[in-house]
Amino acid sequence: MIAPWTAGGRGTATPPGGVRIPFPAVDEVSRHCLSDDEPESVHIEVHLPGRLDPVRLRAAFRRALLAHPRVLMREVPGRLHRRSFAWELTGRPDSDPVKLAGRGPDALARARARALSECPPLTLSPPMRLEVVEAGKGRAVPEPSATGVASGTGTVLLLTMHHTALDAPSGLRVLATTAEQYGGVAGLPVTGRVRPGRSGPAPSGTGRTVRARPARVAPDSRPGQVRARAVGNGMLQADLPVPRRAARNGGLQPWTVNDQLLVATSLMVGRWNVSQGRPAGPVRITMPVDDRPRGPEMPMGNGTRLVEVAMTSEDPRDTDLLLGERPDPAAVDRLLRTTARRTRALKSAHGAPLGAGASLLTAPLLPVGIRGVLTRGARRAAASWTSTALVTNLGRVPYALDFGDAGRATAVWFSAPARMPRGLSVAAASTGGRLHVTLRWSRALLGDAAGADLADLFQESLSRTSPTPVGANAPEAGRGAGIREAEATAADAEASTDRDHAGTPGGPYHHDTPHPDPTPRGARSTQDSQKRPS
Structure with a gap:
């Protein structure tokens, strides 16, 4: 065994220090x-x-x-x-x-x-x-x-x-x-991501024609001066069943788990804003797309490109159906299909990681000090046009993560920054037939109690994206009802435990810090259900 922090092994191929990029x-x-x-x-x-x-x-x-x-x-x-x-x-x-x-x-x-x-x-x-x-x-x-x-x-x-x-x-x-x-065991070969090929003109149907300003996540009910003094991020994590998808119709399935995550986030934001007295607005979600190989040759760094997905239904009448007390299943289905078409088009397109504007701002024509002033100014000017939320989905973790006598990974969570003006990120990865989701938010936007409420809405909204089994009734409204129903029918979910239920100690969502609200978690959820959509 190589002693800690000494050169050797595969490190012999490491280039000498001093190389600059x-x-x-x-x-x-x-x-x-x-x-x-x-x-x-x-x-x-x-x-x-x-x-x-x-x-x-x-x-x-x-x-x-x-x-x-x-x-x-x-x-x-x-x-x-x-x-x-x-x-x-x-x-x-x-x-x-x-x-x-x-x-x-x-x-x-x-x-x-x-x-x-x-x-x-x-x-x-x-x-x-x-x-x-x-x-x-x-x-x-x-x-x-x-x-x-x-x-x-x-x-x-x-x-x-x-x-x-x-x-x-x-x-x-x-x-x-x-x-x-x-x-001491070499990893199995890792297949790369399969993207739809592109030939001919650029794909259409990405939703880029929507020119309205994206909806912002409504701040919580804390006084404005309290939010202004808040710093850092809050975070909640979930261990959930992988949501079921619609049956195949010929070739590909009509939508992916990633599309379900996008729709669930859109429903969560829309219903949260309505509960806070804000008007419904067009939700736009930033989605990273990673085309790198995932084997040992994978390029390190920031290798994703960011695209924006317009989460708007093609039929304007669907807005009320989606944001009602019980989202209409047919409207959810239509939004899933529209979202799937847009994400397929965006994944197959090519472009600069942050767009042409960022490439221009970072061109080495001016000193970095001046470029920094221009970049921060452009960011402030574009704040109202920033997307509503960031959704990052790593998909099924392709690595065994086998640590020998310590065992294989039973769960993998991760989180992405949630800086203002967006202030909210959702991150997901799948391991062992389970979906591990992290909600992270800026404390200048939401407190811990509001973040927990938002997590409840996400959990329920995700359950609405799973098709109802034949002969079963639609999921009843209520915290965690849809998730528990999906868990009982998901073919790739492992056996559930008591900790898989929301609103209980050790349930799917848990805090990085103790919850500041002295009201018992279950009691607060019951009270809140009287004043916001369920």
Whole structure:
């Protein structure tokens, strides 16, 4: 075994330090718009049923970093009159990025809080840290995993990255290589994503013709001055069954799980805004599209392109049907089919990651200081036209994440930044037939209680996107009713446990910090159901 933090193994192919790479447009825009109030962090959680050896893990993580030398980078310092930012490839870590977060019932909550508030610095290589949270003696890691963990066992690996440098697929690829190094078993070949081919003119039906300003997520009922002083992000996570899809009609299914997530987010936002006394408006969702290969050769960095999906029905009369007390199943079906057509067109199209405007703003024609002023000004000017929410779906995790005697991953969660003016992100990944969803929001928009209410609406809205089984009644309104019905009929869902029910301790949604509302969770949900759509 290679000793921790010494060169060797696959690292012999690592290029020498000092190689410099100019910032791509995505990295530069993120760098210009950094804010201490809302750190630009991405976090990934991998839940394992067993314990890890810290020495072996450190050695495996180092070898994984050396196998992906593009991750071993730091920002080159410089003055504002320079023409571009640059990454310097260091060839080896500047420090040990593996931290033992300790044990205890609140160790994972504290690690999550750090992931949302403390970005790894860009001045140290690599711009990420890996925290290890173990179950305490006689206590399991308190997670709503469908498979559960035995008493006194269980480990959570929590990887936090600076989003200016890396995205979630890059971090997940590093963790997959770490598992291969730790377990001593080479990973199976990973198939790439299949995108519909494009030939002839650019695809139509993307919804780009909608010119109305997107609806904003309505702020909660806290006083404006309280929201203005709030900093950071809040987060809730869910362990849910993968929603069922409509039966195939010939070739492809009419819509994907990703389309269901988009529609559920749209329904959640629309119904939330109506409950807050806001008029219904057109919802537009930013969706990352990743065309990179997912094997060991995967390019590291920020490799996704962002597209906007208009979540508007083709029939204006559907708006009232979708936002009523019980969304009309036929209207939901029509929105799913429209959304599927738009996302297929957007995925098959090609373009700059952030569009032509960002490419122009980051062209090295002016010093970076002036470009930064222009970029921040453009961001403020375009705030009212920013999309309503961000939905990132990694799909089925393609890696075994097998850590040998520590076991395979039983759950994988991740979250994306939720900075204002958008203020809301939804992230999803599927592992072992379960859907792991994270809602993350800006505290300048929502408090923890409002975030929990929004999560309830998402859970129910997602259940509305699953077709009703033949001979079964439509899901009754109520917190978690649709999810429980879908769970009982989903073919690929594992056996449920008591923790799979919303509104109960350890249920699908859990907080990164204790809930501030002294009212019991179930009682508050009952009270709120009287004043907002269910």
